[in-house]
Amino acid sequence: MMEKMIFGRFLPGDSPIHKLDPRSKLIFVFAFIVIVFLANNVVTYAMLLTFTLLIVLVSRIRLYFLINGLKPVLFLMVFTFLIHIFMTKGGAEVFHWKSITIYEDGIRQGIFISTRFLVLVFMTSILTLTTSPISITDGIEVLLNPLKKIKVPVHELALMMSISLRFIPTLMDETDKIMKAQMARGSDLSSGPIGERIKAVVPLLVPLFVSAFKRAEDLATAMEVRGYRGGEGRTRYRQLKWDMSDTFALVLLAVMAIILFYYRG
Amino acid sequence: MSEILSLHQVTFSYTPEVAESRNAVDDVNFAIQEGEWIAIVGHNGSGKSTIAKLMNGLLFPQQGEVRILGKPLNEDNLWQSRSQMGMVFQNPDNQFVGATVQDDVAFALENNGIPFEEMVTRVHQALAQVNMSDFMNHEPHHLSGGQKQRVAIAGALALKPKLLILDEATSMLDPQGRMEVLQTVQALRAEIGLTVISITHDLEEAMLANRVLFMNDGKKFAEGLPSEIFSLGDKLVELGLDLPFAWKLSKLLQQEGVPLLGQHITEEELVNDLWTSNFNK
Amino acid sequence: MDIKLQQVSYAYAQGTPFEKRALFDVDFTIPSGTYQAIIGHTGSGKSTILQHFNALLKPTTGEVHIGNRIVAAGKKARDLKAVRQKVGIVFQFPEHQLFEETVLKDIMFGPLNFGVAVQEAELRARKLVNLVGLPAEVLEKSPFDLSGGQMRRVAIAGVLAMEPEVIVLDEPTAGLDPRGQKEIMDMFYELHKKRGLTTILVTHSMEDAARYADNIIIMHEGKNVLSGAPHEIFRDTETLNSFRLEPPRIVRFQQKVEQLMNKPLSKVCLTEEELAAEIARELREERAEQ
Numbered sequence: 001m002m003e004k005m006i007f008g009r010f011l012p013g014d015s016p017i018h019k020l021d022p023r024s025k026l027i028f029v030f031a032f033i034v035i036v037f038l039a040n041n042v043v044t045y046a047m048l049l050t051f052t053l054l055i056v057l058v059s060r061i062r063l064y065f066l067i068n069g070l071k072p073v074l075f076l077m078v079f080t081f082l083i084h085i086f087m088t089k090g091g092a093e094v095f096h097w098k099s100i101t102i103y104e105d106g107i108r109q110g111i112f113i114s115t116r117f118l119v120l121v122f123m124t125s126i127l128t129l130t131t132s133p134i135s136i137t138d139g140i141e142v143l144l145n146p147l148k149k150i151k152v153p154v155h156e157l158a159l160m161m162s163i164s165l166r167f168i169p170t171l172m173d174e175t176d177k178i179m180k181a182q183m184a185r186g187s188d189l190s191s192g193p194i195g196e197r198i199k200a201v202v203p204l205l206v207p208l209f210v211s212a213f214k215r216a217e218d219l220a221t222a223m224e225v226r227g228y229r230g231g232e233g234r235t236r237y238r239q240l241k242w243d244m245s246d247t248f249a250l251v252l253l254a255v256m257a258i259i260l261f262y263y264r265g
Numbered sequence: 266m267s268e269i270l271s272l273h274q275v276t277f278s279y280t281p282e283v284a285e286s287r288n289a290v291d292d293v294n295f296a297i298q299e300g301e302w303i304a305i306v307g308h309n310g311s312g313k314s315t316i317a318k319l320m321n322g323l324l325f326p327q328q329g330e331v332r333i334l335g336k337p338l339n340e341d342n343l344w345q346s347r348s349q350m351g352m353v354f355q356n357p358d359n360q361f362v363g364a365t366v367q368d369d370v371a372f373a374l375e376n377n378g379i380p381f382e383e384m385v386t387r388v389h390q391a392l393a394q395v396n397m398s399d400f401m402n403h404e405p406h407h408l409s410g411g412q413k414q415r416v417a418i419a420g421a422l423a424l425k426p427k428l429l430i431l432d433e434a435t436s437m438l439d440p441q442g443r444m445e446v447l448q449t450v451q452a453l454r455a456e457i458g459l460t461v462i463s464i465t466h467d468l469e470e471a472m473l474a475n476r477v478l479f480m481n482d483g484k485k486f487a488e489g490l491p492s493e494i495f496s497l498g499d500k501l502v503e504l505g506l507d508l509p510f511a512w513k514l515s516k517l518l519q520q521e522g523v524p525l526l527g528q529h530i531t532e533e534e535l536v537n538d539l540w541t542s543n544f545n546k
Numbered sequence: 547m548d549i550k551l552q553q554v555s556y557a558y559a560q561g562t563p564f565e566k567r568a569l570f571d572v573d574f575t576i577p578s579g580t581y582q583a584i585i586g587h588t589g590s591g592k593s594t595i596l597q598h599f600n601a602l603l604k605p606t607t608g609e610v611h612i613g614n615r616i617v618a619a620g621k622k623a624r625d626l627k628a629v630r631q632k633v634g635i636v637f638q639f640p641e642h643q644l645f646e647e648t649v650l651k652d653i654m655f656g657p658l659n660f661g662v663a664v665q666e667a668e669l670r671a672r673k674l675v676n677l678v679g680l681p682a683e684v685l686e687k688s689p690f691d692l693s694g695g696q697m698r699r700v701a702i703a704g705v706l707a708m709e710p711e712v713i714v715l716d717e718p719t720a721g722l723d724p725r726g727q728k729e730i731m732d733m734f735y736e737l738h739k740k741r742g743l744t745t746i747l748v749t750h751s752m753e754d755a756a757r758y759a760d761n762i763i764i765m766h767e768g769k770n771v772l773s774g775a776p777h778e779i780f781r782d783t784e785t786l787n788s789f790r791l792e793p794p795r796i797v798r799f800q801q802k803v804e805q806l807m808n809k810p811l812s813k814v815c816l817t818e819e820e821l822a823a824e825i826a827r828e829l830r831e832e833r834a835e836q
Contacts (some may be wrong), residue, residue, distance in 0.1 A: 064563065134364035162364055169406040170358050174642075180602050181643040184635045185704065186627055186659030203655065206645035210690065218359035225321055225352045226362075226420065227344060227376035235378050237371035237388070308723045309695055355721075409588060436721050439588050439750045441790075466723040507724035510795055510818070517822035523829055536802050543829055544806060 351421020411442025
């Protein structure tokens, strides 16, 4: 069941994208999200799409994973597509039936918005598929470091995040085990009226919380014994390395932005 | 030979305000010398895990004191003392902090502010010592229980501690995992003369030690060589432990009328006795 | 109630790039009323197998017969509750399944799910708490106030309360001290004898398999590779080693004694008592010959 989840999963590899520094990838994706909004006509949207597909190609990620990443937002895509088709007025009439009229502009807008969704989902998926969660955490920690000056506990947040990531598989296994144990005792999570089903979650949640707290306690003890007492005076084992290729990636994006700006209507 | 750690009349209760409650640890004394391996045995609830917590300052005794390298353990030297003691706990999953094997081994080094280059050397060295170098970049959920415990040992070794404490570190492992961990510890003793305290209810593990401390109801019931402790015989069973295989068998053999010189702790001794008493005539 | 596996294969995450096959054409029958041990190295597929015994997993191919119910690949299975009531599973570290406010309620959880009347369920709980070796006072306590060993016993009572005909034990003594281990194993053996429960013990422990089981099935890399009575299985050390297993200590010791005597004993002994008697007999014979 849970092992089928693809979204947010990391696929190890050695493509040029995999090798980029997480910081450059994070900056790249956030800048890209802004740049996407520059596009406003056929030429610029076509450029965006081509640019994205080129990056997919370089990342050597199978389309399967990207398409799967689309699934959760597919409904949203179709929904906004339809809204634009029916609601946008302007340009030539393409279709008319009773009170429903579809205009050329509506179709164009619908396609534009869907493309926007597509490139955004592809780009963020490429980030998570090519960067291990822990590298993303490292990247975020370093990028947010300046916030320490205004007393944001950046180190603690990053540590929390990396420990959560570390425990996700453990807790997923645990959930599966407890669920099976309760099913073996006749608990039924998949049928019956909704009230019954909500009740059936209690035997799952209580043991899960109990065990999560027990783990947290054990972990805290283990960390204390191993000398953890906050971020002060700590050194870092995980080092990030900014290469020429990272600079190049960001320059490429800047060039793309300039071109988009030039061709937008 | 110098003293690494000692307990002096240590008494601890989890509920000191309740007068009639039994002390979890009651007036316990012992000392471990450099290079020794001491096993602390006892049934679950005998106070042996509380002792572990007292040794590294997770708990402080109400009476008596814990000395580390001759100095009483207190709030001021707590962190310094902890860096001298590596500790491996029971549940392999709940002590793995890092995202990968090498990150986990580096955790204590980071906490102690060791510079990066030094960390890299020490992580590699520690992983080599537990024979896990091929797993540097593995994530914890892809490791077996025994492998995780070996990583935990490496994490402790990286700090070059004076003492390694195993708090029921093998009790959740399968037979192969248990063997891996014990072999690792034995190899480390041979290689760097590591001082070890292992808290366990596994008698085979206790037999590997130089000295055994037998806990019951928070008190030290007996202390001695493994052979001395195991010759307590049925008393062990009465207090929730088991008898060594060879001891059980020698007793049964004598009951069956097989002449033997005595009751034995190790299989080897029993086989030798069988040979001398019955065949070598 | 027999349990029969026919050509059972199972793959996790089927149909995704993460697909991982865990079982390959597993084929065996567990006859009603027997005590079976399933042994294998970690990763041999034994925990996947055990989830097929009460349809927690459905085979990817092949079929599982549980009494007269058939759970087959590709077919929708309805009313699995009836199957699950008959086959109780004590999972590894079963204390992790406790959740109720009191021990009593937790033990009653299973029976109530299977439609047993409240009074009857309570009656069962009161009897069982005694059977698993706990005082009646614990019934009103929160399970989370008990010691680890006591929690284990409560969880076991919770499975027994369903009154299953088959009981599957997955490393039921892991983490217990020697006394706790022996008490739990002896209790299950007694239940097996007294109530004719079919018992399936999934374990790493060759010692427990040797002491309690009528028959042993060995799993290796997702296949059942060997099956037989303990004294047959443990005779062949080489084959066992090829499955990354070792015969129990007692058998290894017997081999040492045989080397010493320079001849094999008349049978493979599975308990210390048996071996002591056998050695004594052999020695007496030897002396008589001289």
